[in-house]
Amino acid sequence: xxxxxxxxxxxxxxxxxxxxxxxxxxxxxxxRLMIVSVLDDDGAPVTDLDAxxxxxxxxxxxxxxxxxxxxxxxxxxxILVDTSEAAVRAASDFRRGLSAFIxxxxxxxxxxxxxxxxxxxxxxxxxxxxxxxxxGVGRIFPQSGQAAYMLDAVYEVAEGFERRGADRPVMVVxxxxxxxxxxxxxxQVLERIDESGAAVYTLSVEARRAAFEIGRxxxxxxxxxxxxxxxxxxxxxxxxxxxxxxxxHRDLLASSAVERAMLDLVAELRNQxxxxxxxxxxxxxxxxxxxxxxxxxxxARGIVLSSQGNRxx
Numbered sequence: 001x002x003x004x005x006x007x008x009x010x011x012x013x014x015x016x017x018x019x020x021x022x023x024x025x026x027x028x029x030x031x032r033l034m035i036v037s038v039l040d041d042d043g044a045p046v047t048d049l050d051a052x053x054x055x056x057x058x059x060x061x062x063x064x065x066x067x068x069x070x071x072x073x074x075x076x077x078x079i080l081v082d083t084s085e086a087a088v089r090a091a092s093d094f095r096r097g098l099s100a101f102i103x104x105x106x107x108x109x110x111x112x113x114x115x116x117x118x119x120x121x122x123x124x125x126x127x128x129x130x131x132x133x134x135x136g137v138g139r140i141f142p143q144s145g146q147a148a149y150m151l152d153a154v155y156e157v158a159e160g161f162e163r164r165g166a167d168r169p170v171m172v173v174x175x176x177x178x179x180x181x182x183x184x185x186x187x188q189v190l191e192r193i194d195e196s197g198a199a200v201y202t203l204s205v206e207a208r209r210a211a212f213e214i215g216r217x218x219x220x221x222x223x224x225x226x227x228x229x230x231x232x233x234x235x236x237x238x239x240x241x242x243x244x245x246x247x248x249h250r251d252l253l254a255s256s257a258v259e260r261a262m263l264d265l266v267a268e269l270r271n272q273x274x275x276x277x278x279x280x281x282x283x284x285x286x287x288x289x290x291x292x293x294x295x296x297x298x299x300a301r302g303i304v305l306s307s308q309g310n311r312x313x
Contacts, residue, residue, distance in 0.1 A: 029064075029278040035071050035168070035199070035246060036273045036291050036302035043264060045271035046298055053293050054300075056277045058286035063277045071272035073108035076126065076166040078157045078198075079174070081140055083117030084148040086178020090205050090255035091142050094174060097258035098137050101172075104266040106130045116153035116175075117143040150175050151182035151237055155189045158196035167305070169198040171247075172265065174258065175238070176205050179227065186236040193241055199303050200247040201265055202238045205255045244288075246303035275302070 034056065038046045051068045079101070081094055102111060112126040113136040124136025154173065161169040171193075193200060242249045250261055275291070291302040 028281045030281045031066065031276055032279055033305045034275045034277065034289070034291060034302045035305065036275050036300055037246060037268050037271075038273065038293055038298055038300045039268065040299075041297050045267050046293075046295075047271050049273065049293060049295075051275075053295060054273075054275055055292045055294060056275065057290050057292075058279055059288055061286075063279050066276040066278055068276075069274045071274040075109045075168045075170050075269070076161065076164075077105065077109055077111045077170045077172065078126075078161070079111065079113045079172045080120075080150070080153050080157060081113065081115055081123075082148050082150065082175040082178070083115040083140060083142050084146050084176065084178050085117070085142055085144055086148065086176040087117065087205075088142045090176060090258070091140060093255035093258045095137050095140050097262040098140070098174070099134065100259050101262040101266055102130060102133045102137065104263070105269065106133055113137065113140075114153055114157060115140065116149045118146040119149055120153035120156055147179040147181040148175065148234075149182045150180050150234060151184045151186065151189050153182075154200075154237060154241065155184045155192050158189070158192040158198055161196040161198050162192075166197070169196060170269070171198045171200045173200070173202040173238075173241075174205075175202070180230055180234040182230070182233070186233040186240075189237050190240060193245065197303070197305070198245060200242045200245045202242055202247070202249045203252060203258065203261050204238055204249070205252045205258065244303075246301045248301065 036054070038049060040046055049068065051065045054065045054068065056063045056065060079098060081098065083091075087094065098113070105111060106128050107130070108128070110126045110128055111124070111133055112122065113124040113133065115121050115123050123139045124133050127133060150173065154171065157171055161171075238249055252258060252261060279286075289302075289304050291300045293300045
């Protein structure tokens with residue numbers, strides 16, 4: 001009987017060692033990267049932070065911040081611009097603001113320009129060539145009698161980011177409050193944004209209410225059209241489409257503020273941080289990742305990158 005007992009003890013020890021090894025492997029940490037914007041109360045970027053200033057939490061569990069670097073360049077930026085009839089008065093300001101943005105960002109980033117007055121249309125394919133991008137800006141003209149198709153444009157661009165596996169996608173949406181006749185619902189668009197991993201920035205310029213009275217189509221939402229519902233869907237994408245992406249939404253009282261807003265965006269993108277932190281190598285990703293900084297009066301927003309460029313949600 002003694003040999004049998006000895007074998008049982010040996011097996012139990014081996015099993016315990018195996019379980020401990022599996023547990024240790026499961027407890028191993030992996031590194032994640034997060035692109036973070038930090039702004040002061042005036043909306044200006046803060047550039048003198050280090051690793052000790054950041055706190056990252058996953059589902060309210062604190063994670064160790066390993067290092068902080070400049071996020072650098074290498075972004076894939078899609079600019080979506082409203083060319084509907086509601087943008088007639090704003091068109092020259094749109095061109096001026098986008099020209100300023102492109103002059104500051106084109107050299108070390110890939111930029112494309114898409115219009116959405118009527119069905120979405122590519123005005124400049126993705127390139128770092130400033131001249132080609134300026135030619136695209138020169139094609140920005142409002143389309144008489146056309147409503148906006150912003151939700152459709154956002155959906156298609158996000159789908160393109162995901163299909164190409166863009167590793168640092170950024171979407172900039174410049175729109176008015178005119179009528180939107182998109183066929184996509186807000187829920188579909190928000191899901192596609194989340195899947196794409198894009199950081200979304202939206203700028204909305206007030207428009208005259210008369211701009212909502214463009215001839216209504218017979219299509220959209222399964223054949224009927226509800227102006228109030230469509231307005232709700234558009235506003236939902238503008239407000240919630242930026243949440244959790246590291247981007248933000250801004251309402252502009254006049255189109256003359258577009259150039260300043262675009263230059264503010266340049267400053268933010270040029271001064272972002274790349275924050276590395278560790279987390280357990282778990283099979284189930286966290287539902288929520290938040291970033292804060294240990295300094296009063298500052299606001300931090302970030303987006304977690306994976307190897308495919310998607311958010312770790």
